[in-house]
Amino acid sequence: MTRALGTTARGIRAPIIKEGDYLPNIVVDSLLSAVESEGFTLNDKDVVAVTESLVARAQGNYVTLEDIAEDINRKFEGDIALMFPILSRNRFSVILKALALTGKKIHLFLSYPSDEVGNHLMDIDKMDELDVNPYKDLLTEEKYRELFGENVEHTFTGIDYVKMYKEISENISIYLANDPREALKYTKEILVANIHERHRTKRILKNAGAKTVYGLDDILTESINGSGYNSDYGLLGSNKATDDKVKLFPRDSREFVMKVQEIIKEKTGKNLEVMVYGDGAFKDPIGKIWELADPVVSPGFTDGLLGTPNEIKLKYIADNDLKDMTSSEMVEKMKEKINEKGNKAVAGNEALGTTPRQITDLLGSLCDLISGSGDKGTPIVLVQGYFDNYATE
DSSP: OOOOOEEEEEEEEEOOTTTTHHHHHHHHHHHHHHHHTTTOOTTOOOEEEEEEEHHHHTOOOOEEHHHHHHHHHHHHOOOOEEOOOOOOIIIIIIIHHHHHHOOOEEEEEEEESBBSSSBBOOOOHHHHTTTOOOTTTTEHHHHHHHOOOOOOOOOTOOOOHHHHHHHTTTTTEEESSSGGGGGGTTEEEEOOOSSSSHHHHHHHHHTOOSEEEGGGGGGEEEEEEEEOOTTTTTTTTTTEEETTEEEEEOOHHHHHHHHHHHHHHHHHOOOEEEEEEEESSOOOTTTTTTTTOHHHHHSSSSSGSOOOOOOHHHHHHHHTTTTTSSSHHHHHHHHHHHHHHTSSSGGGGTTTTTOOOHHHHHHHHHHHHHHOSSSSSEEEEEEEEEEEETTTT
């Protein structure tokens, strides 16, 4: 019988995870409970995805604001220039509070017209009307208010982020700029807070003569007084847990996914792929926000998820190579073409318009949309049929 379904994704409900829980068993038990109650079956190459927050919570991968302040004081001697953080209550404001605990003067530089992930600080059309050049103009907080007003609210949150950040400490001065070298007019000690462009920002500052350059990915890379840590990403990917505590991006994710894969194999005989996922990599068309505030979509995954899809573009083939065939002939010929490619990399016109994104980025974005970030209670996602194609029976 011809297959009628392609890829499907199911949100799997799970118990509330506490620090110290053995998460691999909980994930597998939750999955098998869903299989039994909903009456579906597992297949080889299905994908089980677990949200990063579950992994970090089970690990107890938390740090206090005092832990962060202590690590900052170990790395910096004097005033700090803090470069290009995202505009966020749960992602960054709590880190800024920790930095304020050091008692150091903080020169906070915000990129404009938006932060790295698309949160806007101003109306870009008004910026053009005012002849503000984001490539070269530095705006003090006073100049920003003069040009754009006393209340500049974010489209979705309704928050004036400049005001919110400024109110955290009287030791914070705020500037809007896009050239990181502007910071060297105020201090030679720099903490780089952007995510995806952090390596470039660090390089520019070091080449321009900065004395000390660290990134958020260099803070809490080892335990402070028994705290959590992340040796790969430091504070990047962290989220507010309480008013005085931050949950870090999970560590040892590779070991976790391999263990889940092993347990599933033992209990079902099936070879499933497993990944940990955080933010998806997609852009909201209205708010202009690029969702990915984590350093990567997936910090850990099994070997079968490495690489990019190897697909032919069906609509291109249908409109060109098969255009003179009947519908039934097109179906058979299309399946034949798919089967012919085998493991051979698709290239040329047959791949035209197929964006070569990483499999984990595609799957992580799907899973992020399925699980949501609110009260759905499905932090585990089962994706089936992802590696199938039109020729799969």
